[in-house]
Amino acid sequence: MMDSFWIGALALTIFLYVILDGFDLGVGMLLPFARGGRGRSEMFASIAPVWDGNETWLVLNGTILFGMFPLVYATLLSAFYLPLMLMLAALILRGVSFEYREKAVHTRALWEACFIGGSFVATLIQGTAVGALVVGLPMEGTRYVGGAFGWFSPFALLCGVGLCLGYMLIGAGWLTYKTGDAVAGFAFRLIPWLLTGVLVFLAIAFVVALHLDLSVMRLWSTRPLLFCFPALGLLAAIGMIWAVRHRRPLMPFLFGVTLFAAAFATLGFSFYPYMIPFAITASQAVAPPSSVAFLFYGAGLFVLPLTLVYTLVVYFVFKGRVGAGSGYGAER
Numbered sequence: 001m002m003d004s005f006w007i008g009a010l011a012l013t014i015f016l017y018v019i020l021d022g023f024d025l026g027v028g029m030l031l032p033f034a035r036g037g038r039g040r041s042e043m044f045a046s047i048a049p050v051w052d053g054n055e056t057w058l059v060l061n062g063t064i065l066f067g068m069f070p071l072v073y074a075t076l077l078s079a080f081y082l083p084l085m086l087m088l089a090a091l092i093l094r095g096v097s098f099e100y101r102e103k104a105v106h107t108r109a110l111w112e113a114c115f116i117g118g119s120f121v122a123t124l125i126q127g128t129a130v131g132a133l134v135v136g137l138p139m140e141g142t143r144y145v146g147g148a149f150g151w152f153s154p155f156a157l158l159c160g161v162g163l164c165l166g167y168m169l170i171g172a173g174w175l176t177y178k179t180g181d182a183v184a185g186f187a188f189r190l191i192p193w194l195l196t197g198v199l200v201f202l203a204i205a206f207v208v209a210l211h212l213d214l215s216v217m218r219l220w221s222t223r224p225l226l227f228c229f230p231a232l233g234l235l236a237a238i239g240m241i242w243a244v245r246h247r248r249p250l251m252p253f254l255f256g257v258t259l260f261a262a263a264f265a266t267l268g269f270s271f272y273p274y275m276i277p278f279a280i281t282a283s284q285a286v287a288p289p290s291s292v293a294f295l296f297y298g299a300g301l302f303v304l305p306l307t308l309v310y311t312l313v314v315y316f317v318f319k320g321r322v323g324a325g326s327g328y329g330a331e332r
Contacts (some may be wrong), residue, residue, distance in 0.1 A: 001299075002292045006068040007282055009191055009304060013064060015264050016059035019170065019257055020311070025049040026171020027129065028094065028119030029164060033114060033190065037182050038268070040112065042196065042322060044101070046178035049318040051098070055091065056307060067295050071142060071285040072275045078144045079137050079151050080129055087125040091317050094118035124160040128152070130267070131159025134216055139279040155208055162201035169194040173240075173253030178322055190254050191244050195237060198259070202233075215278055216270050233262035 024047040035042045065073040077084070097114035103110055126150070135153050138146030173196060175187035209217050220226050234259035243251035273281045286292065 001288050002289075003282065004131060005296065006064060006286075006292065010068070010311055011268060013057050013060045013304075015138070015261070016053070017061060017177045017312075018264065019260060020054035020057060022123075022167045022260070023047075023170045023174040023253070024054055025119045025123050026167035027174060028115050028171075029168050030175070030187075031116050032170050034183070034186065037108075037185065038134065042179050042183045043175065044098070045185075046175060046279075048098075048322075050314055050327070051141050052095065053311065053314055056311075058091075060304070060307065063299070067299070068286055068287050068292060069262060069275060069282070069285040071280060074309070075142070075144050075276055075280060079132070079146060083125045083129065083151070087122050089265075090118040090121035090125070092118075106168070110210055120164065123164050127154045127160035127163025128171060130163070131156030133271075133277055134159065134214060134267070135212075136215060137279070138279055139276070142280050142284065155205075155212065158201070158205060158208065162198070162205060165197040165201055166256075166263075169198055170253060170256035170260065173250075173256045175249035176252050178320075188244055188247060188252075191240065199237060202263075219270055223269065226266060229262045229266040229269070233259050233266075236262060259289040260272065299317075312328065 008130050027047050028045050031043060032214055033042050034043060055252035063072075065076070093114050097111040097118065098231060101108055101111035101115065132153065135155055138150045144150070169191065172187040172190045176184045176191075179187070236255045240252050240255040240259070242248075270278045271285070274284050
């Protein structure tokens with residue numbers, strides 16, 4: 001039972017990280033398309049209260065893997081050591097540039113460029129890692145044997161580009177809710193283009209996966225219920241088009257979350273019961289029962305619920321729209 005709890009907790013924390021840090025990474029990647037410093041300042045202000053807290057879920061991901069599934073943690077670190085270090089450096093650069101931009105006078109454009117670059121690099125690496133797992137890591141039994149670049153492939157890089165488009169899509173959806181009319185209008189205009197890009201990416205990825213005869217695709221013939229999730233994603237895309245046409249704030253973001261949930265569920269149920277497809281299962285990777293129980297009665301019953309409550313409180317307290325002259329976005 002505790003094993004199932006931690007599998008569910010890991011899935012939840014990964015999904016929350018993808019959605020919450022995903023939209024603020026998306027806002028960062030949208031900055032180059034904003035016109036004028038005031039619009040960019042408003043975009044910064046829209047994520048100022050929450051962006052650093054969103055990354056808490058990445059820490060929880062690593063903690064659960066390290067404590068509950070050490071074999072998976074060791075395998076992923078062996079395979080993705082270089083890209084993970086680059087991703088962490090990009091996230092650190094985002095944090096530094098976010099704070100420095102507020103105080104900068106003559107170098108504000110430099111720190112904005114650093115924030116944008118960090119957002120693109122971190123997202124590209126996350127998507128590439130997912131693509132590498134879909135392709136399959138070079139494994140001998142439960143041991144990674146691919147070397148420093150065994151994770152890289154054109155399909156993995158394609159997935160990295162696709163995630164950039166996806167994060168930008170939910171970032172634009174967030175801006176429709178949090179910003180004033182000018183920036184929200186800018187976001188509404190971008191969403192159809194970004195949604196088209198995401199759907200085109202998904203179609204290309206599906207065709208390429210069939211062409212490469214990836215192992216994950218063979219499961220679709222034996223698990224027809226998997227087609228329910230793409231159908232849900234298609235309904236979410238239709239809903240997003242409706243929300244944009246009728247200028248409904250927040251709704252594009254919620255439909256974007258639904259689209260990501262459909263993609264996340266598709267991958268999760270395609271990989272099940274494997275945590276490293278198709279080499280390591282959850283039962284093979286789980287820690288000894290004593291470790292599982294120890295963390296359950298500490299982190300499981302207290303830390304995880306408290307983090308969830310804290311996140312909900314922060315989003316409730318800082319609900320509503322921001323102005324260009326507020327917080328981290330203030331112009332000088």
